[in-house]
Amino acid sequence: MHRSVWWSMAVVPLLAAAAAPGLAQTTVNPDISIIPRFRVESNDGEKLDQGKREFSRPDLQFEELELAIQSYLNPYARGDVILTIPGPDLENSKLGIEEVYASVLRGLPLDLNLRIGKYRAEFGKLNMVHPHAWPFITQPLSQLRFFGEEGLNDLGISASVLLPTGDVYSRLTVDLLRGNSVGKAAGLPDTTGAQPLYATSARLMAFFTLGDKSDLEAGLSTYTGIHDPYNHYRFWYLNGDMKYKYRSSAYTSLTVQAEYLFNTRTVTAAPAPVSGTLNTSGLYMYADYQFFKIFSAGARYDWSEQPYSAGDRAWAVALFLGYYPVEETLGVRFQYQHTETEPGTSTRAVNLLALQVLFSMGPHKAHPF
């Protein structure tokens, strides 16, 4: 008998014991966590059309409630359901599906991982992070303009493999998606009823340990699909992301993260001002300094064009503070943001002050890098 056959036989009896013991606590009931967010916000841009610059009355608003239900399905797979009730209308808002997917974590050839369902796709770094886990309150302009508030969140199937890069962790993820996520974000008519648009996305990432205290993750992503089903026009998004973290003690760390997104698409005259190929882009970068374990302070810079217009540019500078007295069970964030939009020739500047309060019920997971 060939040695590799013997080897696989030897593995079989271990398999049953493999996944279970350390993970047993979650197998009976799913983990359930509930994370509501509230916001008080005021900006000075609402009466600019009347020639007045004054801060609006700060209202306490219900921002969103997130309900996460997570469980192992069996030793090989896990299920994740994330439901949300969006604000601000507390009385009439409906429970929606943010994500619902199953992941196969082991047992497949090549140690492949599979994901199927509706989920935040692995495109860049921030797209997979839920708003309650951001260090700031507002979504970066580039993410908002190119993907919309929901991000790249679509129905699809995803496969990922670890690449043979020695001791360095590197991973390639490829997604086949339904493809209406970006059409929605760009304010185009929803054409998914007419015909499927299918889009594909992929991310190649690598994680580098730079020493006992610092790590760097870098990734390259691409996303392509048909944005105009009548003319069969294609778009491409290319995105580079990096996250660096220096952890000097259990109480202090510095995180620097940045993403640059480039968009190229074939367009006709409308809605874009030119026909032919349109190239636009956007970026954000932020630094967040955590101190005394429970405080964080940081700054972010955004710059972005629109997916369908190079003329409509915007930039913003944001300063943010966070206070997390007991791990992530309670969080208070404050943010000041100055945004300037330049649709064509006129400039419009708006200042925003926001305070966010969130809390989290349920079992708390360790923080991913």
Next chain:
Amino acid sequence: MKYVLLCAAACLLTTAGFGEIRIVTSLPDLADFARQIGGDKVKVDFIVRGDQNPHFVEVKPSYMMKLKSADLFFIIGMELEMWAPQLVDGSRNEKLSVVDLSKGIQKLEVPSRVDASQGDVHRFGNPHYWLDPRNVRVIMDEMVDAMVSVSPSDEKLFRANEDVYLKKLESMIPQWEGEMKPFAGSRIITFHKSWSYFTNWLNLTVADQVEPKPGITPTPSHTADLIALVRKAAIKAIVVEPFYDMSAPEQIAHAGGAKVLMLPPSEGVVDGTGDYIALMSYDVRTLAAALK
């Protein structure tokens, strides 16, 4: 039956063919025990350095890489390693056996009701049981069983190695107990509720913790209470692990007239704590000196 025998023979041959068992442990101390048992039959690595809080470890892909090719993952259990399931999943290693070493341990402080109002990190009892050297036998027995299941042909060797090590370790226990005997009944304050097994063993009393509840950051009002307690009960030592912030303990010590004592709970960070026996000697000696 014939098939089973054939399989068993194949299993033996295979493991012999592959050579060493690859083991990853959560703590460096567990890595020490695994090395003592396995000798050159094992390759051992660990995740949490002694200067990191084992409760709060960031889920990093580099840790997943350590588990990717391992046969065994030894953990303390009782949810000390809240981060372990995410690492195990991320490793994509379907032949990895996760071995919870707490099974045979006489657990302390097991709450009758699991509730986050009691803090988030000791929901299944106190997991810091490796700090009582009398528990090492239980830990190592569990390890040997798991290692034998991977490499049955090495059973004799593993058990013999375990015996040699335990003999050495257990001969030290009376000496450590003797060093601490004059201070039996002494009261100390610890930062986190991590020394319960250690103080239980040495007949010391932990009067309170700097953390109001396990895993909860010190508060000014609790710190003020502790200053009063230190003065009233004439407490001499406030024990703090290397990864905790010293400001609240120092404030209490200064105002109350006690000493802050940095005691490592795991080997390898402080000079002279290169292995578990050295660690225990260091911790006992340092604490005894402070209680004088």
